[in-house]
Amino acid sequence: MSTIIHLPKGTRDILPSEIHKWYHVEAVIRRLCDDFGYREIRTPVFESTDLFVRGVGDTTDIVQKEMFTLTDAGGRSLTLRPEGTSPVVRAVLENGLYAGPLPLKVYYNPLTCYRAEKPQAGRQREFHQFGVELFGAATAAADAEVILIAYELFRRFGLAERLLLKLNSIGCPDCRARYRQALLDFLRPHAEELCETCRGRMERNPMRVFDCKSEICQGIAAGAPLILDYLCDDCAAHFEQLKETLTALEIPFEVDASIVRGLDYYRRTVFEFVSGEIGAQSTVCGGGRYDGLVEELGGDPLAGIGFGLGIERLIMTLDSAGYEFPPLPGIAVYVGMTDASLDVLTTKLVTSLRRAGISAEKDIVGRSVKAQMKYAGKLGVRFAAIIGGDEVAAGTVRVKDMQGGEPFEAPLDRFAEVIAEKL
Ligand code: ATP
Ligand code: MG
Numbered sequence: 001m002s003t004i005i006h007l008p009k010g011t012r013d014i015l016p017s018e019i020h021k022w023y024h025v026e027a028v029i030r031r032l033c034d035d036f037g038y039r040e041i042r043t044p045v046f047e048s049t050d051l052f053v054r055g056v057g058d059t060t061d062i063v064q065k066e067m068f069t070l071t072d073a074g075g076r077s078l079t080l081r082p083e084g085t086s087p088v089v090r091a092v093l094e095n096g097l098y099a100g101p102l103p104l105k106v107y108y109n110p111l112t113c114y115r116a117e118k119p120q121a122g123r124q125r126e127f128h129q130f131g132v133e134l135f136g137a138a139t140a141a142a143d144a145e146v147i148l149i150a151y152e153l154f155r156r157f158g159l160a161e162r163l164l165l166k167l168n169s170i171g172c173p174d175c176r177a178r179y180r181q182a183l184l185d186f187l188r189p190h191a192e193e194l195c196e197t198c199r200g201r202m203e204r205n206p207m208r209v210f211d212c213k214s215e216i217c218q219g220i221a222a223g224a225p226l227i228l229d230y231l232c233d234d235c236a237a238h239f240e241q242l243k244e245t246l247t248a249l250e251i252p253f254e255v256d257a258s259i260v261r262g263l264d265y266y267r268r269t270v271f272e273f274v275s276g277e278i279g280a281q282s283t284v285c286g287g288g289r290y291d292g293l294v295e296e297l298g299g300d301p302l303a304g305i306g307f308g309l310g311i312e313r314l315i316m317t318l319d320s321a322g323y324e325f326p327p328l329p330g331i332a333v334y335v336g337m338t339d340a341s342l343d344v345l346t347t348k349l350v351t352s353l354r355r356a357g358i359s360a361e362k363d364i365v366g367r368s369v370k371a372q373m374k375y376a377g378k379l380g381v382r383f384a385a386i387i388g389g390d391e392v393a394a395g396t397v398r399v400k401d402m403q404g405g406e407p408f409e410a411p412l413d414r415f416a417e418v419i420a421e422k423l
Helices: 019-036 049-055 061-066 085-094 140-156 173-190 196-201 206-211 215-221 233-248 311-320 340-355 369-379 389-394 412-422
Strands: 046-048 069-071 077-080 104-114 126-135 163-169 267-275 283-289 304-310 333-337 360-362 383-387 396-401 408-411
Touching: 019 104, 019 126, 019 140, 019 311, 046 049, 046 085, 049 061, 049 077, 049 085, 061 196, 085 104, 085 126, 085 304, 126 140, 126 311, 140 163, 140 233, 140 267, 140 283, 140 304, 163 233, 173 206, 196 206, 206 215, 233 267, 267 304, 267 311, 283 311, 304 311, 333 340, 333 369, 340 360, 340 383, 340 412, 369 383, 383 389, 383 412, 389 396, 396 412, 408 412
Parallel strands: 333 360, 333 383
Antiparallel strands: 046 077, 069 077, 104 126, 126 304, 163 267, 267 283, 283 304, 383 396, 396 408
16 A cells, blocks of 8 residues: 655645635625725736745845745746735736726735745645735825724624734835934844844845844844834824824724834835734734835836735634634435435436525435435435335325424425425
């Protein structure tokens, strides 16, 4: 016997026994996006590597250590998408979507993402994101709308009180230039203590230290100057307005100046929703404004803001909150037979049920009548019937109510109609 081949490290099967959770989450998300006027977009699983190097940024953890990159037969470098924003921006440019009515509102759900990280609870190499991207609106009201989408999703799941919204502004290139200098002045004396990655990218992008997972880097970052003290007047006013709007909408938040987000292209507003219940990998949703990205990827300037939300982490949060996912409907009817010669007739009967929207199963294994009834019991069907020679002769079959109701006769030529009336 040959040995079984296991799934690759950091990946997971989503089994029939848990698929109802995914269907439910996906359906709630789709409804939410419909309610907010967002339309779904689907992009390829792989893109040119350059897209992520430019769109995510070559000083980020994603580009420096986490990409699954391959070379195709033509020598082109391709990368499995680690995130959804840069592919969406590429699609917006490629298809000229910026020329349609603005703002442009799109979402993806669920999008598989690939990152070569160390697998642990809440961190996989293949995982799924729901995300929204809003283009052509640079106002604080647009920031509030995007945050409100995530908040409303959590509210619909009864999680609003279990997740904390953390908010920050990382300013614009103007404020960041002044801040960068202050941060560098602070970090340089610590350079030897920083992890190798942070040391290597410190001069080019010192803010990355806030996002580093190393405890030593985090300890150093805790004493660093904060971007909020360096915002220009416009960025400060934008941030004030967003905070006022969220307060007026009664969306609780906490300003956390250490949130800089992992991607290079963010401007001004950045935010995360953090769960207190799913362990160390607690950020369920992260997002922010990326007004420079469309230009970075070759387009005319176009404001953008969005978020990515980890569906595995959302389901973990729902599970730990004891959320009751609606189960999938079971099989309604089992039609058995006494003899294989009745197979075609039995198939026609279950087909009439299925066409009437009533789920039905029949024997395809060649079981005895007793074993068929036992199987019907395991399926948990509502009704079961066995077709035999007598039933064919009489043109009618006795249907057993497996949930304790009275048995009844159903004529074979009106089988689906009679069952439908009883369901
Ligand atoms: P983290 O700090 O946990 O590494 P990140 O900043 O890299 O997160 P984003 O790029 O903002 O994450 O992705 C958005 C969301 O996608 C995260 O908040 C998280 O819920 C989810 N996510 C990111 N990486 C993973 C992963 N490896 N496995 C499962 N979910 C993930
Ligand atoms: Mg990460």
